[in-house]
Amino acid sequence: DAGITQSPRHKVTETGTPVTLRCHQTENHRYMYWYRQDPGHGLRLIHYSYGVKDTDKGEVSDGYSVSRSKTEDFLLTLESATSSQTSVYFCAIRQGQGRETQYFGPGTRLLVL
């Protein structure tokens, strides 16, 4: 499982509230990613990080922000949750340059009411 954990695993929140999801890895991987998974859309990249404090936007970044203050943690924040952000969120890691394979965490199921 590439030493990836996500917390919380399930969350129910209300529209307009801030939400932070955490991805934690124990194997010192440089690259970390946040995806969302919705029926019919596969997995879509929200943000990614290529090192501590180095992040960039993905395909569907609007309404989301990220932070990476240490190698092992990559945080995804929904500033003001909306019902359209109800989804399953997966974190992934990549082992490094020249090693393209991404491994996924167990996922967080988020419901925004």
Added chain:
Amino acid sequence: GENVEQHPSTLSVQEGDSAVIKCTYSDSASNYFPWYKQELGKRPQLIIDIRSNVGEKKDQRIAVTLNKTAKHFSLHITETQPEDSAVYFCAALNAGNMLTFGGGTRLMVKP
């Protein structure tokens, strides 16, 4: 940006038959193509991958083929078993090292 189309969206086969899932991509600079299997409620797990300098790769009952000229790649599963039932995703890695995923194929293997 990269666009990956995956077909079919659902596939039903009898146990023991073969299953083929096809993907096309748009960015000719894409050079790495993984396939993931996702069981219900679980994380996507890599089952096989192929790089652009290779035309075919096999791993037991699973094989992937790549046609760079036509920009398409396919997953082949032979002698399907009920435990092969899952959703399968293809993906393409572009020059910016970002993966773009297809929409997924739900494979059902009937005993």
